[in-house]
Amino acid sequence: MLVILSSCGSRKEMVYLQQDSTQINTRFEEFTPRVQTNDILTIVVTAADPKVTAPFNPLSTMSTGNLTQQTDMALRPTYTVDEKGDIVLPMLGRVHVSGLTRIQVIDKIREELSQYIKDPGVNINFNNFRVSVLGEVARPGSFTLPSERVTVLEALSMAGDLTIRGVRENVLLIREVDGKKTMHRLDLTKQVTLNSPYYYLAQNDVIYVEPNKSQINNSKLGANTNIIISIASLIITVISVLTR
Structure with a gap:
């Protein structure tokens, strides 16, 4: 009974985002993840004439109409951000991308491509956005995550x-x-929390939810403790029956 009572939580401890007078002003644009060292980026260049993009999409030229979408995605060129924060692109050479958002990287590469392609299109995705x-x-x-x-x-x-059993008031985010x-x-x-700069996640974030006090206390009760309690209950029952 004591274990059951200790495990009961109040509404204040359990309900998410309880209503109060907080003004919500979260804007994703303010906390957009930025490219980091060792990020893997999928970069595809497009144009009105697909032939002119072939030098910039060395792997995607292997795609054919018979391939599934999943296979086609696997063949698209990927680039790893090196320790200097650069990627090396065909024709363009080194391009510094570390510290930039995905949109900023798109704009930068489009500007570089303009000397080779008229009105180029650039599509970039994180290949290793993981939490x-x-x-x-x-x-x-x-x-x-996609x-x-x-x-x-x-x-x-x-x-x-x-x-x-998770503590909702003290969730740890490691970045x-x-x-x-x-x-x-x-x-x-x-x-x-909706206004926190850590409400939106970045790549490789780790979220840890700690156990509440009752779960910690329960973890101290090992198998031997349960056996002892069972034996003690049996003895008490036997004594109760014999002394009637």
Whole structure:
């Protein structure tokens, strides 16, 4: 009974984003992820005449109409950002992209391509935009995302949401910036979290949900403790029957 009572949580501890007077002004544009070292980018160049883009899409020229969309995506050229923050593109050579948003990289490459192609189109995607969710969630793990526009709540939903034993007021976000890891705490029970600069995730973010006090206390009860409690209950029952 004591274990059951200690595991009960109040509404204040359990409900997400409880209503208050907070003014929500979250803007994704302010917290757009930026390209980092070791990011893998898929870059496809397009133009009115597909032939002129062939030198800039060395792998995508292998695609044919018989390939599935998934196979075609796998054949598209990818580029890894080196330790200097550069990628090396066909014809263009080194292009510095570290610290830029995806849209800024598109604009920069389009400008470089303009000397070779009239009105070029550039499509860029992160190939390794991954976040990890650990701790008191239904399905912990790492998730590769098709888009960089993802929130902490969306990542938690991919992990099956927090369990009843997860602490919602103190979710830890670990982020690496310029090679240095930083740690930030989010209170998912308050609407002010929607205004946090860490509400939108960046590549390689790690979310950790810590267990509540009752879960920590329960973890101390090992198999031996359960056996002892069972034996003690049996002895008490036997004594109760014999002394009637």
